[in-house]
Amino acid sequence: MTIWDGLIWGGTALTAAGLAALVWCIVTAARAKARGLADDEMRAVMRRVVVVNMAALAGSVFGLMFVVLGIMLGR
Structure with missing residues (x-):
C-alpha cells in the first residue's frame, strides 16, 4: 500500500463521515419539524x-x- 492509496482511503473515510453527518x-x-416545537426552540435546533x-x-x-x-x- 502506497501513500497515495492511504490518501484515497482516508479521503473515502472522510467523505463517508461527512455523508453520515448530513444524514444526521x-x-x-x-x-424537530414533526414535534412542532416553538419558534425559539426550533431556531436553537436549526442553528x-x-x-x-x-x-x-x-x-x-x-x-x-x-x-x-x-x-x-x-498513477
Missing part, C-alpha cells in the same frame, strides 16, 4: 443543524479532493 442533519431537522451541516459539507468536499488527488498522483 436531515433526521434531526425532520424530527445547531446548520453548523453541523456546513462542517459535514466541508468534510465531504475535502474527502473527495483527497480521493481525486490520490488517484491523479498515484
